[in-house]
Amino acid sequence: MPMPKRTPPKSTTPETLQVLAALERKVLWLASWMIHNANHLRDNADGLKVGGHQASSASLATIMTALYFDVLRPHDRVAVKPHASPNFHAIQYLLGKQARERLEAFRGYKGAQSYPSRTKDADDVDFSTGSVGLGVAQTLFSSLTQDYVRAHGWGLDRPEGRMVALVGDAELDEGNIFEALLEGWKQGLRNCWWIIDYNRQSLDAVVREGLWARYEQLFNNFGWKVVILKYGSLQEAAFKEPGGETLRQWIDNCPNQLYSALVFAGGAAWRKRLNDEIGDQGDVSRLIEKRSDAELAALMNNLGGHDMPTVLDAFHNADSEQPTCFICYTVKGFGLPFAGHKDNHAGLMTPQQMDTYRQAMGVRPGHEWDKFEGLDLTAERLQSFLERVPFAAGGPRRLSAPTVDVPDELPVTIQPVMSTQTGFGAILNEIGRNDSDFARHVVTTSPDVTVSTNLGPWVNRRGLFAREAMADTFKSERIPSTFNWEFSPKGQHIELGIAEMNLFILLSALGLSHSINGERLLPIGTLYDPFIARGLDALNYACYQDARFILAATPSGITLAGEGGAHQSIAEPLIGLAQDGLASFEPAYVDELAVIMGWAFSYIQKNGDLSASETNWLRDETGGSVYLRLSTRPIEQMKRPITPELRQQIVDGAYWQRKPGPNCQVLVAYTGAVAPEAIEAVGLMAEDRRDVGLLAITSADRLNAGWAAAQRARERGLVRARSHIERLLADVPSHCGIVTVLDGHPATLTWLGAIAGHRTRALGVEHFGQTGSLAELYRHYGIDANAIIAAAQTIAPGRPIRHLKALP
Ligand SMILES: Cc1ncc(C[n+]2csc(CCOP(=O)(O)OP(=O)(O)O)c2C)c(N)n1
Numbered sequence: 001m002p003m004p005k006r007t008p009p010k011s012t013t014p015e016t017l018q019v020l021a022a023l024e025r026k027v028l029w030l031a032s033w034m035i036h037n038a039n040h041l042r043d044n045a046d047g048l049k050v051g052g053h054q055a056s057s058a059s060l061a062t063i064m065t066a067l068y069f070d071v072l073r074p075h076d077r078v079a080v081k082p083h084a085s086p087n088f089h090a091i092q093y094l095l096g097k098q099a100r101e102r103l104e105a106f107r108g109y110k111g112a113q114s115y116p117s118r119t120k121d122a123d124d125v126d127f128s129t130g131s132v133g134l135g136v137a138q139t140l141f142s143s144l145t146q147d148y149v150r151a152h153g154w155g156l157d158r159p160e161g162r163m164v165a166l167v168g169d170a171e172l173d174e175g176n177i178f179e180a181l182l183e184g185w186k187q188g189l190r191n192c193w194w195i196i197d198y199n200r201q202s203l204d205a206v207v208r209e210g211l212w213a214r215y216e217q218l219f220n221n222f223g224w225k226v227v228i229l230k231y232g233s234l235q236e237a238a239f240k241e242p243g244g245e246t247l248r249q250w251i252d253n254c255p256n257q258l259y260s261a262l263v264f265a266g267g268a269a270w271r272k273r274l275n276d277e278i279g280d281q282g283d284v285s286r287l288i289e290k291r292s293d294a295e296l297a298a299l300m301n302n303l304g305g306h307d308m309p310t311v312l313d314a315f316h317n318a319d320s321e322q323p324t325c326f327i328c329y330t331v332k333g334f335g336l337p338f339a340g341h342k343d344n345h346a347g348l349m350t351p352q353q354m355d356t357y358r359q360a361m362g363v364r365p366g367h368e369w370d371k372f373e374g375l376d377l378t379a380e381r382l383q384s385f386l387e388r389v390p391f392a393a394g395g396p397r398r399l400s401a402p403t404v405d406v407p408d409e410l411p412v413t414i415q416p417v418m419s420t421q422t423g424f425g426a427i428l429n430e431i432g433r434n435d436s437d438f439a440r441h442v443v444t445t446s447p448d449v450t451v452s453t454n455l456g457p458w459v460n461r462r463g464l465f466a467r468e469a470m471a472d473t474f475k476s477e478r479i480p481s482t483f484n485w486e487f488s489p490k491g492q493h494i495e496l497g498i499a500e501m502n503l504f505i506l507l508s509a510l511g512l513s514h515s516i517n518g519e520r521l522l523p524i525g526t527l528y529d530p531f532i533a534r535g536l537d538a539l540n541y542a543c544y545q546d547a548r549f550i551l552a553a554t555p556s557g558i559t560l561a562g563e564g565g566a567h568q569s570i571a572e573p574l575i576g577l578a579q580d581g582l583a584s585f586e587p588a589y590v591d592e593l594a595v596i597m598g599w600a601f602s603y604i605q606k607n608g609d610l611s612a613s614e615t616n617w618l619r620d621e622t623g624g625s626v627y628l629r630l631s632t633r634p635i636e637q638m639k640r641p642i643t644p645e646l647r648q649q650i651v652d653g654a655y656w657q658r659k660p661g662p663n664c665q666v667l668v669a670y671t672g673a674v675a676p677e678a679i680e681a682v683g684l685m686a687e688d689r690r691d692v693g694l695l696a697i698t699s700a701d702r703l704n705a706g707w708a709a710a711q712r713a714r715e716r717g718l719v720r721a722r723s724h725i726e727r728l729l730a731d732v733p734s735h736c737g738i739v740t741v742l743d744g745h746p747a748t749l750t751w752l753g754a755i756a757g758h759r760t761r762a763l764g765v766e767h768f769g770q771t772g773s774l775a776e777l778y779r780h781y782g783i784d785a786n787a788i789i790a791a792a793q794t795i796a797p798g799r800p801i802r803h804l805k806a807l808p
């Protein structure tokens with residue numbers, strides 16, 4: 001067929017096109033072989049088949065070949081659609097950045113990951129993907145983060161990176177993408193490419209007709225440029241032949257389902273259908289007739305997203321100022337026996353099909369992993385091309401940044417009665433007061449709850465971030481207001497609309513800045529505790545990528561009383577306990593919070609080895625993110641010196657407020673805002689139970705993690721390994737009962753009884769909230785002093801406790 005009249009981009013010579021065609025073929029082959037190997041050849045005792053990768057990878061083979069071998073530069077960052085992971089690993093293998101053994105172990109133990117993973121893969125994944133939609137939004141927020149970093153004068157000696165997402169068309173059903181789009185528009189997004197793999201197939205089915213037109217309108221509405229890659233250059237050339245326009249119209253009118261079905265059925269089926277529908281029209285009949293079945297199939301499969309010159313042209317001509325969406329028509333399963341079949345998502349080739357495919361690819365048995373096997377260009381030429389690929393030139397793409405020094409103590413003026421939420425605002429206000437390097441690296445963000453989570457004073461001092469300055473009209477009009485809402489490129493608070501998904505994905509982007517932009521940020525996000533659940537998958541995603549941030553969640557629990565069941569959080573302490581990569585705290589007092597925040601600013605910067613400390617059995621040197629569950633309840637503060645020992649215990653998760661004596665019959669272990677109830681109960685029981693103890697728990701999560709790790713260490717033979725909580729409970733006599741209490745699910749602390757076998761009664765909240773006063777609600781849910789005493793009397797029998805009142 002004649003080459004199209006389209007001008008190839010300047011950088012792309014016919015020689016380059018030849019090499020790229022060979023590499024595309026190799027990517028297709030290697031991805032298929034990797035999957036086949038995982039399913040049929042490697043010892044697969046579980047019999048679990050690899051699903052979803054084969055057809056999805058093939059769909060993006062052309063586009064990814066173009067990107068990685070020609071278009072991308074080392075500073076560009078890409079989120080690869082989860083099921084295109086084999087392509088990515090194959091490309092890195094060809095570039096010499098991925099070991100063959102890992103490809104052979106694809107999806108196996110320590111092999112290349114099923115979905116690209118920043119933390120688990122060894123071949124330089126920029127953004128993890130897996131939960132569809134999140135990686136896409138991550139590129140948008142990474143672009144904002146890059147702008148933030150550069151606006152603050154950092155990283156200007158490095159070129160700007162383009163943030164690129166390879167997006168499945170069905171992935172666009174995920175709502176978080178639209179939340180991100182709207183936010184991107186508000187924030188003046190630039191430098192972001194979303195490349196939509198418009199294969200018109202999802203997991204289950206073929207997508208609705210005309211979806212591309214909705215996308216086009218939608219992206220245009222949000223200020224994006226939309227580039228549609230519909231026809232390949234073979235098709236464009238055919239359209240110019242006599243009868244070509246009729247063929248184009250037929251293609252345009254062909255329903256997605258039918259097009260997919262014909263792609264699957266192949267050349268003879270195309271011929272029959274085309275002849276049936278437009279074949280009696282002279283010119284177009286000749287256009288069809290002069291092609292063999294194979295040529296006809298190649299023509300009809302030659303959609304824009306599988307045509308190298310078209311793809312290169314589009315990418316090379318895109319600019320970075322305007323965010324750009326490429327809608328690329330592709331074929332799911334391109335080049336494979338189940339191309340286009342609606343059931344092909346988990347499609348696998350049988351050994352026989354694979355053998356035929358191998359022969360078609362010119363690969364000899366035993367040479368399946370050879371990089372240049374079966375290509376019609378010499379190995380020298382291909383190798384020398386690969387060595388000059390711009391994306392792979394230069395040193396490691398993953399950057400690093402020195403840690404920011406954190407003051408030994410975070411100053412805060414503690415009022416006699418104060419809530420942890422007020423304390424949080426006061427601590428940040430103090431940080432904001434001076435212009436230290438530390439203060440400059442803090443960046444805050446909140447989804448429309450900046451003021452109500454007490455970030456207001458900090459924002460007043462440091463301003464809001466926007467690429468272009470915007471004055472506070474209330475201020476310029478001299479209308480009194482508590483808050484100064486001024487935007488500038490130097491601002492240190494990013495105000496988001498109400499979308500918790502966006503909050504967590506922005507935190508994920510800010511929290512990877514050291515690695516992506518080579519400049520470290522100290523991000524803090526605030527939201528109401530119950531709405532963690534709204535963005536939970538994105539929070540998990542951020543942790544999975546090892547992004548580093550502090551999350552302040554407030555208000556929390558039923559302690560926010562009057563707001564009722566809608567805003568009262570119950571399960572969040574359990575999330576804090578279970579979420580990997582997130583150290584969770586629920587302090588009761590502001591001095592504890594100051595200690596924890598000081599520690600947290602260092603902890604989020606740590607990147608050490610995985611071994612646990614022998615004192616608390618926590619992997620503190622590895623670092624992670626931090627969740628602070630805070631409260632609006634003002635409570636009486638303790639006047640006490642924070643000794644180094646107390647400081648360590650607060651960070652390790654617990655300390656004795658009242659150490660139990662040797663005859664202790666019962667102890668109360670509390671966490672968070674119910675401290676006054678626990679203290680009151682201990683006081684009221686003092687006359688009737690001996691040596692009552694009071695254990696302040698600042699982090700159930702860290703106590704639990706340390707305990708689990710110490711047990712594992714003992715099982716491995718380190719017989720003296722003891723965790724912090726084990727040491728605290730070591731002298732508590734075995735007959736002593738434990739009453740645990742928190743404003744959250746009681747299971748958060750129930751396990752304390754399993755440490756040394758103490759009988760335990762766990763109090764907490766199990767049911768959706770009532771409205772009422774604090775006292776009414778604490779009584780209703782059984783977390784007030786009286787309920788604590790009642791529990792103590794039951795598990796620690798003795799004479800009746802005189803202050804106990806009948807329970808409601
Ligand atoms: C949040 C989430 N829900 C469900 C899935 C399971 N899943 C994986 S891929 C997929 C559909 C993919 O369709 P598309 O994005 O069009 O990619 P294609 O398979 O066409 O390459 C689904 C539902 C997932 N990975 N993440």
Ligand SMILES: [Mg+2]
Pocket residue numbers: 168169170197198199200201202332
């Ligand atoms: Mg699809």
